Amino acid sequence: MPTPYLTFDGHAQAAFEFYAKVFGGTIHYSQTFGESPMAAEIPSEYHNRVMHITMDLPDGPLMASDCGPWAPFEGPMRSCSLSVQAKTVEEGKVVFDALAEGGVVKMPFEATFWSPGYGILTDKFGVEWMVNVEH
Template identity: 55%
Template sequence: MEAYLTFNGNAAEALAFYAKCLGGKIEFSMTFAESPMGAQTPDNYKDKIMHATLTARGQKLMASDAPPEYKFEGYKGFSLSVQAKDVKEGEQLFSALSAGGKVAMPYAATFWSPGFGMLEDKFGVPWMINVDHPPA
């Protein structure tokens, strides 16, 4: 299963941010102007992302900007979860993704994890960073 995020006109900026934070790479990106519907796309929307794919940490994240005829309503009822290999990597991921955003639960040890935190990034996307306990 893979996540597909819709953005409010800033998908290119968000994906570049995620690539930097997660050590990933944008593998594919197509604007509305580059699509078969390019001629019908309003001029102020031609440079928006119709579809893009980011790979990072062995996973794929897909995204687009909401088409101009659809109202963007934000994000509700989910979080993107990233498993860190250790507490230090978790701290780095949490710090990078929370820059300019809002911390919902500070990164700290919990009863299930030596490192866990929740945040909303500067684009409004909710994230959880988690470190598994080492095997017994």
């Protein structure tokens, strides 16, 4: 099963702390470029950026990093969304509202022909989410 891997522009740690609260996840690994064995080869302005972070979520892992000097940040995710499957409308609404805090709602969370609750948003870190309630 593929594991989502996100790239941020200096916000990976803050994003994962936020996602841990929203989803009840646990960050079990985080290393900055400055803490890595290649720190001497990395410009000092990148030393506090996250080289790799992993969080365990109830349905599997989520991974990320901040962009490095060899791969400049090209903007928020394009043509890609992370999908969350909630078991109840109440659970979906809680997750949707939490992710929407400081972000932009693209489609309000509401009943659709395929689901009793569905919505799309871009969170405050530029990641697009689809929250869907199982039928």
